[in-house]
Amino acid sequence: MLDDLTEAERKALAQCRHAVLGADQPLRLDCGVDLGPYRVAYQTYGTLNASKTNAVLICHPLTCDQFVAERHPITGKEGWWDSLVGPGKVLDPAHYYIVCVNVLGHCMGTTGPLAHDPASGEPWNLRFPVVTIGDMVRAQAALLDHLGIPDLFCVIGGSMGGMQVLEWAASFPGRVFSAVPIACAAHHSAQNIAFHEVGRQAIMADPEWKGGDYRQHQTVPARGLAVARMTAHITYLSEQALQRKFGRSLQNRDVLGFSFDADFQVESYLRHQGSTFVDRFDANSYLYITRAMDYFDLAGARGGVLANAFKGSATRFCLMSFTSDWLFPTRESREIVHALNAAAANVSFVEIESDKGHDAFLLDEPEMFRTLSGFLKGAAAVRGLGAVS
Amino acid sequence: MNAPIRVDLQLIADMVEPGTRALDVGCGDGALMAYLVNFKRVDARGMELSQAGVNACVANGLSVIQGDADADLGDYPDDAFDYVILSQTLQATREPREVLRQMLRVGKRAIVSFPNFAHWQVRLRLVFGGRMPETPSLPYKWYDTPNIHLCSIDDFRALCRDMGVRIERAIVLNSKSHRIQLPPLLANLIGEQAVFMLKRD
Incomplete structure (x- = not known):
């Protein structure tokens, strides 16, 4: 069972x-x-x-x-x-x-x-x-x-x-x-609940989430979960740490791309954090665990x-x-x-x-x-x- | 842990009964607490302003939090401790009278040590030198001293009287840290520092 x-x-x-x-x-x-x-x-x-x-x-x-x-x-x-x-x-x-x-x-x-x-x-x-x-x-x-x-x-x-x-x-x-x-x-705190809510909304806004029944539909709300992780990850760091690690450094390029690719290293880093998270974490679980913290x-x-x-x-x-x-x-x-x-x-x-x-x-x-x-x-x-x- | 502790700390330690509960306010590096824990089986807690001091104490297994006498004594319930100890810190508090009141609310007894501002060296420096006194127990310049509420031994006794606090013991030390037993007027002249044990009346 x-x-x-x-x-x-x-x-x-x-x-x-x-x-x-x-x-x-x-x-x-x-x-x-x-x-x-x-x-x-x-x-x-x-x-x-x-x-x-x-x-x-x-x-x-x-x-x-x-x-x-x-x-x-x-x-x-x-x-x-x-x-x-x-x-x-x-x-x-x-x-x-x-x-x-x-x-x-x-x-x-x-x-x-x-x-x-x-x-x-x-x-x-x-x-x-x-x-x-x-x-x-x-x-x-x-x-x-x-x-x-x-x-x-x-x-x-x-x-x-x-x-x-x-x-x-x-x-x-x-x-x-x-x-x-x-x-x-x-x-x-209210601020922490707010950040969690952004993450949950990102998951639930992903069309692949299917009201939580994505496994039955053989889909994965990967983009929503990745965005949730990206948002949360920022809250785990400090401004100084981000600045020291990335500053305004560009990713694999010398000049701005005038596009919405990951021009900056910090963007590329967050995207990586988001995409690898999807491989190891379940989107519905993310909803439940963040809720438990909010209720505490x-x-x-x-x-x-x-x-x-x-x-x-x-x-x-x-x-x-x-x-x-x-x-x-x-x-x-x-x-x-x-x-x-x-x-x-x-x-x-x-x-x-x-x-x-x-x-x-x-x-x-x-x-x-x-x-x-x-x-x-x-x-x-x-x-x-x-x-x- | 067998290293000798400062003379005034030893005097305080001697006043504390074994197996009791004590709060050391301004516990510094925790020397007195460690002594009380190791030699007198005291359930000792500490409060210290400097984060470095706190971290050192906790890393030595002592129960210490960051806080100061003026702001944080109010958190504790009545009679939480047998003794609340304040060594060489009263003169640096914003409201010494309120701190004493809180100490005697939180603790059944309070033990206080402080430098005597009526010591003869202090008097001489001010009267004949015409400068703010600097002595071994008051080693600061007037502009960088943390001591904002200095008092003499007689001042302290007067405050205790005023507050209706019973002085159970009073020990006066001369500049060589030897105990002296003299009538109050002379003790107030010769004593460089004093240790008082107080109880609510």
Whole structure:
């Protein structure tokens, strides 16, 4: 009933683990729908220790997935957080049992709009229920139950991953020993919703989208999805980074073409970003995941008072933001810090100097690694995890 | 972690009971916090203005956020800590009285250390030198000093009286950082810095 996989999903599932959950106990989604059974695709690195105290959950951002630290089965590219996860790195599988779960609604093996509705046997497409960050986190918690992992030494993630970290800390405080939300916010801002809406409209305006039923029509809304990616990609960078990388340099030419070809390098770069994205991401999934981010409002769900989300929390928090990130500016991390202080929670907060924009959290940022390494060392000592490099 | 810490920090550390909760406002590089965590099992949190200081602290495993005494103490709930510590920073705050009030709201006790502006060297420099005093504990020029609310030991005692704050302990150090025990009038002349432990009355 969950079958009829896409080629991409087949390749993804061949390279990771998965579990089918919710057959007896469906997942009650925020929209009121009971989802079950549903499949969860995930990847692990390292070994769970005997006392089950060394599990680390990595929450992936919008367009990344469970392939954190290995060659990607579709793109063939290095793992998206290779800089952080691996032997000798800050998150070393020799010390930690690292789990990363493909989020609900995504397209790398976990149930989403690509799957079939078990009731009708038809592909979900746009009939798939709208999921939230909270739903994603509850599906992850169900997987941990299934795997027999009682609690997590650390939950860490950037951007949408950071939203999941906050949701974890608020919804399952007893299962989160330490939490590292990076470059994120407690709610999606109007500007960010606006950018997502542009992306969604681009997809839905593509005639190949066919009201979401493009697979049945054997079409792909490639141009719409590419435009969505191009718009979003700009928000991940900073003006300085774009200027430094491209300036006004021309692409494969010495003079302006007086046409609408990609005269400028920056245009050519964006077009490339757009077209390669189409090969690895599903357009309907993009609609669902961006919607989940738009709906995220940790305080809104708790009487409008963010501090309520962290009341009595014993979790150790470490927040990080980047100076040039205008998608999730430092101000929004600071709001979370204020709320954590108001709840008298244990919190560290570091703003890292970088001109690389929002994407900085995925890049080689030594200050981020140093901060994280120190924070984890301190937390490991309190947790009694022994010597962690 | 066994390196000795500054004398005034050691005095503060000695005032803190083991196993308690403390907030170090203006924690700098985290030397006092690290001492409290390692030797007194204190659940220590820090607040520091300079981002470099914050990053260094967090990289050392300490729980520190960027913030300052004037703006950010208001975030914390009442009685969140057993001690709120402010070392050599009160004179650099915009509203020292409000900062003290907040410290004693957030903490059951406040520990404050500050340079004594009535120290004899300061008096001599101003009276006979006719210039703004520069001393080892006040090493700035008048135009670049962060110290905008300097006070004497007696000024501080007067403020505590005025605020109805109980002084539980007062330690005065001379210019060699030795503890001196003298009547208040002389302490205010000989003392170069002071450490006070305060409690709401």
